[in-house]
Amino acid sequence: MPEYTSAVLIELLDGCLQKNRRSQELLYKQFYGYAMSICLRYTRSREEAKEILNDGFFKVFTKLDTFDSSRSFKTWLSRIMINTALDHYRQEIRRDVFDDVEVADNVAIDETVISKLAHEELMELIQKLTPAYRVVFSLSVIDGYTHEEIADQLNISVGASKSNLSRAREKLREMLSKINIGDYDRVTR
Amino acid sequence: MTELPDDELDKLFRKSSEELDPQFDPEDWNSLSKRLDANDGKVAGGWLKKWWPLALMALLIPIALTIHYTSKSPEPEALPIKREVAGRDLRTGRDVRSGMEKKSNAKEEDKSNVVENNVKDIITDNRVRKTLPRSQSKAGGVYLEPNRSKGEGGDGAFSINNIAKSKSAKSVMANNAVNEDSAEQEISEDQARLLISATALASRTLNWENQPEIPMVTFTPPAVSEAPKPEKAEVDYAKWAVRLGYSPDLSTVGFKNYTKPGTAFSLLVEYGLSSRLYLQAGVVRSVKDYTANAGEYKLPKYVTDINTPYDVDGSCTMFEIPVGLRYNVVRNEQSKWFVGTGVSSYYAQKERYDYNYKDYIHGQKPYWQGKTGWFLLSHINASVGYERTITKKLSLVAEPYIRIPVKGVGYGKVNLTTVGMWISLRYTPAFK
Incomplete structure (x- = not known):
């Protein structure tokens, strides 16, 4: 991506290193959408995502001196956001009990409906997953982590990681099958 | 209605996630900005919480300096006068010593002239013209003259009546008077009692023959370079x-x-x-x-x-x-x-x-x-x-x-x- 190698970004990062509040605000706005989309898929609500987003950006601004400017800022940022989300998840699993939902077999989905679903609605489906399914699905499918890496990060076995991914997919299929045209119209009206 | 395969499902959500662009909410930035301010100590309360001792010092220093400089009272006038008297004593002492040295070699007239000149110096010098009250006669190491009234066999130099009537005493009063009226006033007995002035000696010739033997005092004036250090140190x-x-x-x-x-x-x-x-x-x-x-x-x-x-x-x-x-x-x-x-x-x-x-x-x-x-x-x-x-x-x-x-x-x-x-x-x- 040309944006993180641009002179504008370098100038912004320099300003952030000097703790210039205006530069920090501009950097925040510039990467708000990108970072928020990461946070949303690891949380169950926008409020929760906002909390992780600001925790992540706080780390960015206070630890910016550790950023290697020869590398991609966007990758560094996404890593911080994911790690912050995982910290949040680890705290959460101490409180929550996973509800191992029963998944219906052979769920049929109307593809014409899916094609019309908004990105926000698909994100809401991910958010409706249990924390364990949501995190494994996001790490594996969207952020490209291997099952070994996921197992390490979440302190679970590789088998559990694969199982959670499989069940997350089934759960998403089930939710997609329940969406009909009427629901779509209601949501997007 | 078909079952969506894994790779299609993944692709759907991956694409959706990449293309999702949540709208910026200024409230989110305000929240983070406040947190950064607190971390950087930019919040007024936060700054004071951390740096209040410096703020207190910054407040106290100017106050203390102001008090210090405004309350510095001028030195009392008596002090320089005292120094002058002491200086005069030193000078007189030096002169007297030279007179004493001459005593053994020179004629009597010369001796009396030296002493007379010294006395006149004291009288004519404005800085030491003030008379010394008897009550303070010992102040500053000044020696109180013994009673030399005629009744006691003296020459009457310090007779109160003599002083009151003497022209030289009046001239002293006139010189010290702040206005003409007071200069014209007669000297009362009480004033005369307090006026023990060397002016009475001005018109008299010292009788060296009848002087009691005065022990020789050797006075060594301190060298200028050895002046005592200020007491402050x-x-x-x-x-x-x-x-x-x-x-x-x-x-x-x-x-x-x-x-x-x-x-x-x-x-x-x-x-x-x-x-x-x-x-x-x-x-x-x-x-x-x-x-x-x-x-x-x-x-x-x-x-x-x-x-x-x-x-x-x-x-x-x-x-x-x-x-x-x-x-x-x-x-x-x-x-x-x-x-x-x-x-x-x-x-x-x-x-x-x-x-x-x-x-x-x-x-x-x-x-x-x-x-x-x-x-x-x-x-x-x-x-x-x-x-x-x-x-x-x-x-x-x-x-x-x-x-x-x-x-x-x-x-x-x-x-x-x-x-x-x-x-x-x-x-x-x-x-x-």
Whole structure:
């Protein structure tokens, strides 16, 4: 991506290193959408995502001196956001009990409906997953982590990681099958 | 209606996630901005909370200086007069001595002329024209003349009636009068009683034949270069002093990875070994925030067996016992420049070390918290300072300092260097 190698970004990062509040605000706005989309898929609500987003950006601004400017800022940022989300998840699993939902077999989905679903609605489906399914699905499918890496990060076995991914997919299929045209119209009206 | 395969499902959500662009909410930034302000100490309350001692000093210093300079009363007029009298005495003493030396070699007339001239000098000099009341006759070491009335076999030089009637006494009164009316007034008996003036001697010839033998007094006037030092220098040397100080505490390992400064408060007692050399000891409480690279922090094996952090953020509350010497290099009445050196022992009261990892490994240790106690003679101290007198007992001290590690302190045995600047109030008790 040309944006993180641009002179504008370098100038912004320099300003952030000097703790210039205006530069920090501009950097925040510039990467708000990108970072928020990461946070949303690891949380169950926008409020929760906002909390992780600001925790992540706080780390960015206070630890910016550790950023290697020869590398991609966007990758560094996404890593911080994911790690912050995982910290949040680890705290959460101490409180929550996973509800191992029963998944219906052979769920049929109307593809014409899916094609019309908004990105926000698909994100809401991910958010409706249990924390364990949501995190494994996001790490594996969207952020490209291997099952070994996921197992390490979440302190679970590789088998559990694969199982959670499989069940997350089934759960998403089930939710997609329940969406009909009427629901779509209601949501997007 | 078909079943969606895994790869299609993944692709759907991946694409959706990549193309999702949540709208910016200014409230989110406001929330983070406030948090950053608090972290940077930009919030007014936060700034005051951290730097209130400096703010207090900034408030007190101008007030103290204003009080000091406005309350400085002018020196009493009597003092220069006293000095003049003393000077005159010295001069007279020198002249008398020369007259005495002449006594053995020169004629009697010469002697009386010398004394007469000296007396006339005293009379005509405006600065010593004031008459000396009998009640203060011994003040300033002036010798009270014995009663030389005629009734006592004297020449009547100090007879009250004579003085009251004498023209010279009137002329003295006229010279001292502030207006013409008072100059014309007759001298009352009471005034005359108080007027014991050398003017009475002006018209008289000294009778050297009838003089009692006066023992020879050798007077050696002090050389100008040996003039007594101002009393201030002597008074300034106080045996005991107490200092209450504040300093920002900038701690570092290897002079890199500086973090925001901590705070330090000190209570020091000073004992004067001489006017320039003081022994210092006391207690300092400080909060030291610093970052150490993994190599500079002795990581326990149970930590590195799982994962090795790339650096460690330390935050320690320490008590320090400094013992040292202070030497006043430059001493003026109002200020001093000094250097100091000594050793410090530390007591680690509360420690927390956060381990920062590049990659997460399950089971890694996030931090260590506890206290490790005493580290005796772990640092060498050096400082330079400036002291400014505010009042006789109170002065203000600015003293940049450095604590150089001799051995490691804390759980990670880090070689912690601390720099800062004491802003202290120094109080000298009444006893010396």
